[in-house]
Amino acid sequence: MxxxxxxxxxxxxxxxxxxxxxxxxxxxxxxxxxxxxxxxxxxxxxxxxxxxxxxxxxxxxxxxxxxxxxxxxxxxxxxxxxxxxxxxxxxxxxxxxxxxxxxxxxxxxxxxxxxxxxxxxxxxxxxxxxxxxxxxxxxxxxxxxxxxxxxxxxxxxxxxxxxxxxxxxxxxxxxxLETRLPEEIAVLDRLNRRVREVVEEAFSPAVLTAGVSTGTDLAWWLRQRLSDLGVEPWFHPVVDVQRAGVAPRCEQGALLPAVPFDVPVEPGDLVHCDVGLSSLGLKTDSQRNGYVLRRGETDAPAGLRQALAVGNRLQDLTTAELVAGRTGNEVLAAVRCAAAAEGIDGDVYSHPVGVHGHGAGPAIGRWDDQRGVPGAGDRVLHPDTVYALELCVRVPVAEWGGQPVRMALEEGVALTEDGVSYLGDRQTELLLIPDA
The missing domain is CATH 3.40.350.10 (Creatinase/prolidase N-terminal domain)
Known part of the structure; x- marks a missing residue:
């Protein structure tokens, strides 16, 4: 690397x-x-x-x-x-x-x-x-x-x-702060690809051992790996786990991961990470999801794959509304309307990214408030800007007895005169992690 x-x-x-x-x-x-x-x-x-x-x-x-x-x-x-x-x-x-x-x-x-x-x-x-x-x-x-x-x-x-x-x-x-040169956008594309490569390494038997590795272990591995590569993380990585039969916890109004960070990952788990790196004065912010295969499985359960597909659909609805001249609150309202029409249960909380991970510019929702963001959400989108397309969907998984899964996604996208393009490879399939 x-x-x-x-x-x-x-x-x-x-x-x-x-x-x-x-x-x-x-x-x-x-x-x-x-x-x-x-x-x-x-x-x-x-x-x-x-x-x-x-x-x-x-x-x-x-x-x-x-x-x-x-x-x-x-x-x-x-x-x-x-x-x-x-x-x-x-x-x-x-x-x-x-x-x-x-x-x-x-x-x-x-x-x-x-x-x-x-x-x-x-x-x-x-x-x-x-x-x-x-x-x-x-x-x-x-x-x-x-x-x-x-x-x-x-x-x-x-x-x-x-x-x-x-x-x-x-x-x-x-x-x-928000406007990017074409060359900066090209480098951000490469940086997002680098994040994907590091996450794929983390979500592999070379690093993740079912029954042994915890979310905390994987987060520290990601941080150390990025530091060793000279692309320092700008926040401590997060790795969380969802598991069949284990409901999310709520303490003092905060929604916590279903599986505590210090509990080992097991076959059948959905593993999610949030990672951002810094290089050449630029930042990335992206999330990836993987599934730990049970013995004899060759793919993730259809319900989990469908949850990712629904998340991809909400991404499509959001990028369709990312139009220069609109405000962040207008984009949010349009996306929520389109999602409701398709029966998608989800939230959108996207933000500019570039010089800073949570950059200055139009805010498109917040994870804890989908009514719009006063001030920051009233700003207009401009061309030659980069966003972290961040959102989540909640989808019941039949193989988990109808238990809802929260599929959280985040990808870098560039808004230019030519429209919206993804930076790096958009995740459309779960990373499969063999049970070594």
Missing amino acids: TLVAPDPTRTVPLPLREQADVRDRWLTQRLLDLLPGLMDRAGIDLWLVVGREYNEDPVLATLLPATWLSARRRTILVLHRSDDGVTAAAVSRYPVGQFLPAWSPDAGGRPPAEDAQWAEVRRIVEQAAPQRIGIDVSADFALADGLSHTEHRRLTEALGPWADRLVPAEDLAVGW
Whole structure:
């Protein structure tokens, strides 16, 4: 197993230095090709992104060069929209990659360097004379709410009368975070395939031993395997089990797995995992399902296979409604209506994924609330975005005495001008795990 190269057709190892080159090239391309249109769409002609070391604005982290693993002291990035595109300048003690250095603390004189840094921001704003100055504050998206209270106070004090032109940059920040380059989408396709390969290895006799391996064992194996491959998980993997005759547990209002995580997997079990990895500054989020064959079985019971088919059908209904220009809540309502018409009992709780696993952008339901998501669900879908198509269905299984099975599915999908496409291979058949 190897790291993912920027060319999705290759599987050669990609050293960290080459990964940094790719990420920096992507950043340059995004600044040149994406940012002008995003600023125009948001109606912002100057964007200020401010963060301090160890308290970085989430947006700031996506604008820093790959060799910067955090901000340094106070880093202020100024992105000015003009007829020539976007001028990207850094008001920072240290050079910031391809950003134009706009201030040097070693120029001498008074006031102290920190005050001089803010004074330089004021000078740049006065020279640009913007009508709307975007800052990262948002009630609906934590990822677009990165300007801290102290930095907001210092900024407004420094700008004086120009502070009246400060506006939330939520639309711009979300657009920047959710929009993907074609090359990024191609790499996400490869990353999703890599997840599938790792899960197939986990759900095999080489790793899973019936009567011995527990969900906890398999989760830790997945985490260790991804770490060893250099594609770190961004959350601890989850492996849960459903078993005939064992009903799900409910404690303090929370629905828990039917089989406790520390109980060994047995033949006849439905095994499910939720896994996400990180590579090249991008995240994946996907789920897979497998069945542990009983002795003499060559396939999963028809009822379990039907449950997966129903889940696939709900995926079809959802992707049919993923149309640019609709809001997440509109998509959710349309899918639920279509599912009800076909008698499908299920929930949809899909979300953007890319720079962050649970990314900024339109929310399409939540697992614990199918009425729509205020704020985040009211956002409009845009092309060149990637979603984790996450949902579940509940289907009675005849072979289990009519016991309902919760079939949970999650796949990466890209929404482009050409429509919706799956990233990696969509699961349409259960992974079969022989009882060794």
